[in-house]
Each structure stands twice: as structure tokens, then as C-alpha cells.
Amino acid sequence: MKLPHLDWVNQDSPYLRQHKDGFRLLRFYADMERAFDRYHTDVYLIRIRWALLVAVFLMGMFALLDALTMPSEVRNPVVLLRLGLIVPMLLLTWWSTYHERLVKHLQLIGGFCALAAGLGVVAIVGTARAHDFPLPYEGLILVIVFFYFLAGLRFVAASVCGWLTFLAYLSMELLMGMPAETLIFNCFFLATANVIGSVGCYFLEYASRENFLAQGLLQDLAEKDGLTGLLNRRAFNEYTERSWRQASREQVPVAVMMIDVDFFKRYNDHFGHSAGDEALKKVAGVLAEHAKRPLDVVARYGGEEFIGLWFNVSEMAIREIAEDLRRGVEQLHMAHPQSDAAQVVTISIGIAYLTPRPHIPNEEAQRLADVALYLAKENGRNQAVLKRHGY
Known part of the structure; x- marks a missing residue:
């Protein structure tokens, strides 16, 4: 997936920061790595199944071929390894892909299964060697190709499985006393398959990580305000709709805040738009610090206006949050000599506090918060006013 124009993305985006810092070792920052784990599992789950x-x-077909072509002393242990070890491990891993708790550990489970399958095939080749049956070792190359390109394993897991299988084969043939000339050629081709697989798997995972970052950057462009990094108005409305329905079902109160930077036009006229943008970023940073619970959210509503929603919060708590916001912006100490509210940048806050009902649309909360904001401005600004539904 092609990356969007990076100048359009908010410069504080974690996806942009990760892209700029690079990931040649196929590792993101901790939070981003966890998100990529979920993304990779979602993308490759069907393919893995x-x-x-x-x-x-295929293992069943090989078992059938073994049963038809091998003498009994070789056939019985080989078929037992295929159907008694490898096939159950594959089916167990397949079963785990349908259980949410296990899917989180799919790389570990899949890697263990792949390694067991690889070692099982080595044991099959060793069993045939022990009975002087000419079973070709090339089946291991098929297994290694499966590790790197079909099993959905990422670079580290696939490489560990591939090279451990190679070492197991080398050890087995040394124990069996294979002539050096033959062993060198076999190991050379098996090692070459691992090298090709490792390189190919590395670039596949690198491309997958690039796609993950590109999707994140595109989502940021669609949902985030390019200046402040907060949600934009459209994304906030979508989020509010879902939260409103949930609050209505659970009958818990919500608070919606409309927040306006006092006399911001005068600030822009006096200091310039570049300084105004920096002021908005700093205000947004204060707002974001007070909306960190999973269901709380703040957004840039437009211009110098912001909006926020706090889920299942008491009236006392939301009053305290509003005061913390007001005080936090004031304590940024951004000089604003043109303001009639204070000598620094301040905000006015209107709060709608209510418990959603099926007959009350979420737009009512925003309307109520807007009324409260108007009252805060009428009363002198740099303050918060709360209104309850019906009062």
C-alpha cells in the first residue's frame, strides 16, 4: 500500500514517527508492535487456516504413498510419525485459530507446530536411512518453503524453525554416517532453501509492516485533525453516536463539553497565524491529558473550538475535570495582551450533563453544551458552566 503524502499527516502521529525512525530490524515501538501483532493476525488468519x-x-497423501511403496518395517513407523505426530499437531494449531485467547499467541503456537513438523520429517528421513530405504531428503525443502511462505509465520519464527530443521537434518545424517560428498551437497541445497526463505520472508514482513503503517497514516488522515492530532469533527460525531447508544443501554451519565479559546481571533491578529497554530496545539495537549480513559474522547470541532465526551462520570468529577482543563490552559502562560478575560490564553467551557434516553438524540447534548458555553462567555469567559437536561 502506498504511503499518503507525509506532509498532510499530523507530525505527532505515532505511525509517522515509527515510519521516520525505520524498522529494519522488523521491530516497532512497544505499543505499535502490539497493534501490529493484532493487525498481522487479522490479515493472515484465514490464510493460516x-x-x-x-x-x-498433503501429509495424508504422503502417508498413503508411504503405505503403498514402503516395506512394512519402514512403513509402520513412518506412517505413525505422519499421522500420529505431524497431522495432530497441524490440526491442533488449526483448532487454536478459532479460540480468541490462543489466537493472541498464534506465532508461538504456529512456530512450535512448524518446528514439530520439521523435526518429524527429519525423523521420517532418519527412519528410512536406518532401514536403507532410499527416501529422498527433498521433502525437507518442501517443509522449509511451507515455513517461510505459507504458514503465516513472521521472519523470526520462520527462520528459527527453518534453521533448526536444517541442523536437525545435519545431525541425523552425521549419526547415520552419510558419505561426506553426498552430505555436503544435501546440506548445501537445504541451506540455500533456508537462505532464500529467510530473505523472502524478511521482505514479506517488511512489506506487511509498511502496509500497517500506511493504513494507520490513512486512518489518521481520515479521523485526526492535521494540526492538533485530536479527532476531527466527523470522527467525533461517529464516536459519539456509538457511545451515546451504549450509555443509553447501560443508563449511565455522560458529559459533553464545548470548549472555546477566548478571544482567539485577537490572538491571531496580534501574533500571527503561526503562533495561533502553536497555541491551539498546546491547548489540545492539555485537553488530551484529561481524556485518557478508554471511552473518553476530545476533538477539534473547528477553528478554535473543541469538543469532548466523558463517559459514565459523576457531576462532581466532570466539574473538577473542567476546572483542571481551564486551569491547565491558563497555566501554559501564553501571553494574550488583547484578551479581556486575562493576560494569558484562556478557555471557556460549556458542559451538558445528562443520562441518555432513547428519545433524546445525541445532538441534544451538543446543543445543551453550546448553550452552556454561551452562558460562560456572557458571564465573562475563562470559566465553566454546566447545564443539565430539562433545567
């Missing part, structure tokens, strides 16, 4: 079922089918 089908790959596992295909592997089960």
Missing part, C-alpha cells in the same frame, strides 16, 4: 488444512491433506 487454509494452509494448515492443505498441509494436513
Whole structure:
């Protein structure tokens, strides 16, 4: 996926920061890495399920071929390894992809299964060697290709499985006393398959991480305000609609704040638009610090106006939050000599406090908060006014 024009993205975006810092070691920052884990699982889950079922089918076909072509002393242990070890491990991993708790650990589970399958195939080749049956070692190359390109394993897990399988094969052939000339050629081709697989898997994961960042940057462009990094108005309205329905079902109160920077036009006229943008960023930073619970959110509503929603909060708590916001902006000490409210940048806050009902649309909360904001401005600004529904 092509990255959007980076100048359009908010410069504080974690996706942009990660893109600029790079990830050549295929590792993001901690929070971003956890998000990528979820993204990778969601993207590859269906493919992993089908790959596992295909592997089960092919292993069954090989077992049938073994049963038809091998003498009994070789056939019985080989078929037992295929159907008693490898196939159950594949099916167990396939089953785990349908359980949410296990899916979170799919790389670990899949890596363990892949390694067990690789070692199982090495054991099959070793069993045939022990009985002087000419079973080709090339089956291991098929297994290694599966590790790197079909199993949905990422670079580290796939490489560990591929190279441990290679070492297991080398150890087995040394124990069996394979002639050096033959062993060198076999190991060379097996190692080459690992090198090709490792390089290919690295670039596949790198591309997957690029796609993840591109999607994140596009989502930022669609949902975030480019200046402040807060949600934009459209995204806030969508979020509010969902939160409003949830609050109505659970019958818990919500508070909606309309926030306006006092005499901001005068600030822009006096200091210039560049300084005005920096002031808005700092105000947004204060607002964001007080909306960190999972269901609380703040957004830039337009111009110098902001809006916020706090979910399941008491009236006393929301009054305290509003005062913390007002005081926090004032304590930024951004000089504003043109303001009639104070000598520094301040905000006025209108609060709507209510418990949603099925017959009350969420727009009512915003209307009520707007009325409260008007009263705060009429009363001299640099203050918060709260209104309850019906009062």
C-alpha cells in the first residue's frame, strides 16, 4: 500500500514517527508492535487456516504413498510419525485459530507446530536411512518453503524453525554416517532453501509492516485533525453516536463539553497565524491529558473550538475535570495582551450533563453544551458552566 503524502499527516502521529525512525530490524515501538501483532493476525488468519488444512491433506497423501511403496518395517513407523505426530499437531494449531485467547499467541503456537513438523520429517528421513530405504531428503525443502511462505509465520519464527530443521537434518545424517560428498551437497541445497526463505520472508514482513503503517497514516488522515492530532469533527460525531447508544443501554451519565479559546481571533491578529497554530496545539495537549480513559474522547470541532465526551462520570468529577482543563490552559502562560478575560490564553467551557434516553438524540447534548458555553462567555469567559437536561 502506498504511503499518503507525509506532509498532510499530523507530525505527532505515532505511525509517522515509527515510519521516520525505520524498522529494519522488523521491530516497532512497544505499543505499535502490539497493534501490529493484532493487525498481522487479522490479515493472515484465514490464510493460516487454509494452509494448515492443505498441509494436513498433503501429509495424508504422503502417508498413503508411504503405505503403498514402503516395506512394512519402514512403513509402520513412518506412517505413525505422519499421522500420529505431524497431522495432530497441524490440526491442533488449526483448532487454536478459532479460540480468541490462543489466537493472541498464534506465532508461538504456529512456530512450535512448524518446528514439530520439521523435526518429524527429519525423523521420517532418519527412519528410512536406518532401514536403507532410499527416501529422498527433498521433502525437507518442501517443509522449509511451507515455513517461510505459507504458514503465516513472521521472519523470526520462520527462520528459527527453518534453521533448526536444517541442523536437525545435519545431525541425523552425521549419526547415520552419510558419505561426506553426498552430505555436503544435501546440506548445501537445504541451506540455500533456508537462505532464500529467510530473505523472502524478511521482505514479506517488511512489506506487511509498511502496509500497517500506511493504513494507520490513512486512518489518521481520515479521523485526526492535521494540526492538533485530536479527532476531527466527523470522527467525533461517529464516536459519539456509538457511545451515546451504549450509555443509553447501560443508563449511565455522560458529559459533553464545548470548549472555546477566548478571544482567539485577537490572538491571531496580534501574533500571527503561526503562533495561533502553536497555541491551539498546546491547548489540545492539555485537553488530551484529561481524556485518557478508554471511552473518553476530545476533538477539534473547528477553528478554535473543541469538543469532548466523558463517559459514565459523576457531576462532581466532570466539574473538577473542567476546572483542571481551564486551569491547565491558563497555566501554559501564553501571553494574550488583547484578551479581556486575562493576560494569558484562556478557555471557556460549556458542559451538558445528562443520562441518555432513547428519545433524546445525541445532538441534544451538543446543543445543551453550546448553550452552556454561551452562558460562560456572557458571564465573562475563562470559566465553566454546566447545564443539565430539562433545567
